[in-house]
Amino acid sequence: MTIKELAKELNLSFSTVSKALRDIHEISDKTKENVLKKAKELNYQVNPFASSLRNQKSKTIAVVIPEVVNDFFDPVINGIESIAQEKGYHVLIYLTHEDLQKEIKITRLLQNGRVDGVMLSISAQTDEIKHLETLKEKGIPMVFFDRVVSEISGPKVITNDFQSSFQATEHLIENGCKKIAFLSISKNLSISDKRTQGYFEALKKHNLAFDSNLLQFYDINNTTNFENLKKLLNNSNRPDAIFASVETLAILSYEVSKVLNLRIPEDIKILCFSNLKTVNLLNPPMTTITQPAFEIGRESADILFKLIEKKGEHFLKEYTVIDSELIKRESTRAI
């Protein structure tokens, strides 16, 4: 069976069939489907094109993340690159800056097939997922990590956000806190929901009433965050602890405490989800829920290459969970 014979069977030109087999853009998806179906039927060996198909690969994967200033994403990228390097792939990094519109533009760009696979951690603003669904429908191998979208099927790599948050809140309660403020960056993110739930559940277990003033949302791109947090803390009725769901808000909490002359941990305790590299050098060192960032990157990349190479992708789990670790430091010491 040759392309010529295949073309005759399909009543198409040689050129059209050849292009369809090579997945060239000018041929419609419908025609490509027909050609591939017939090729299979007639047992046409697509192998002769294997090498040109291989050449078409960009040998590049894209990583779409909200920011790099956060010390979490740096080890994630290192984890991804440790795998990509073994595979001879390049890693491209796209930043959304927590901006939905940027995320949409980037996914549109990635639809053009310039990369062989995509890894995403969505922006805090992302409250619609059509652009992600579209990318998925194009058949580009995709893996979500950390900030995942549960509505889109496919492999996701996360940490145990609920349990970690529960454990951290309980640690604050055990060390004497009764008014714990929870600072979050988004009402949309899966991780925010789970972290908030963990906080709720720990309050409930210890019979502490939930105070809605203590659950606060900050937009990272706002310039008023410092003043807003200052208002919360510069108050006789202020919280006795801050649980920041992201690093940036914990740093902000340290800065505001300093300005207000609040002593950590005597006047206020602070902890957060963080991979901050200077955490031990802070005054005082900060208690953190440290995420397995490198492992999350490595595991996500490993799964992505299973999808790209079509090896064992049917055995992939929907969720891969790698545990975080609560590391107790001076900022939450019992007084």
Next chain:
Amino acid sequence: MTIKELAKELNLSFSTVSKALRDIHEISDKTKENVLKKAKELNYQVNPFASSLRNQKSKTIAVVIPEVVNDFFDPVINGIESIAQEKGYHVLIYLTHEDLQKEIKITRLLQNGRVDGVMLSISAQTDEIKHLETLKEKGIPMVFFDRVVSEISGPKVITNDFQSSFQATEHLIENGCKKIAFLSISKNLSISDKRTQGYFEALKKHNLAFDSNLLQFYDINNTTNFENLKKLLNNSNRPDAIFASVETLAILSYEVSKVLNLRIPEDIKILCFSNLKTVNLLNPPMTTITQPAFEIGRESADILFKLIEKKGEHFLKEYTVIDSELIKRESTRAI
């Protein structure tokens, strides 16, 4: 004058001339040159193709940097993106991880013309520049920033490394230091040279002898850095100050001082080139030479787009210098 007439004049086919004018790969550079020369001669308006030429653009620029864990590159990227966004361009980030081989692979990838322009800050390991020269020869618009290669002509955006380093060293001397160690990451980088020179000149001006044991080079990828620095400081004859040329080495210095129970600034003073976001929260807050990172990114991108759009590129200077600022904090206070 039409393409047909132009083709006749050149004794070439319509298709060849059309492709040459659209800068299509299959046409040789020599033919393209001939076509463009003749087109100019006969006053052929290339304008009708302006839109298709525009469509060929990838609308993407690449930023090649050594790492993101360093808080310098995050605001640089923000500066670049602030311009790229105005222009409707995407920004791709490639990390070399201070590794020459990775840098070579990335530049090879970029030669294929997948991006419209490249901005580079070279790795600490880079002691050969053939790969960068090759990229330059391909005609891809290029701008170097911060870690530049003086041997390659073209626009470069830097900060005043020599003067900043001189001023910082002088500040330590004025506050009583006599044995200032200078920690650097590379013998190859232009910025290392200039920073080291600034340190030398300040010692000279103040009649302090240079001690070669106090000039130390650390490979960021080594795991022995902590032990090596500990050896330097755990010594009766130890330095009374550390001037770290990069952030990572300053953080290392804080960590080693903590382990050895050396008080900062009483037993040892520490300062460094840094844009660390937690600098005010460290124990104690660290004196820094803060680089105009956002402005460096913005200026570099602005120049790159002048090259891409061929607007005013003949007026570009070889070097654009944006000054850094010495911010004195507790870590270098006079005792």
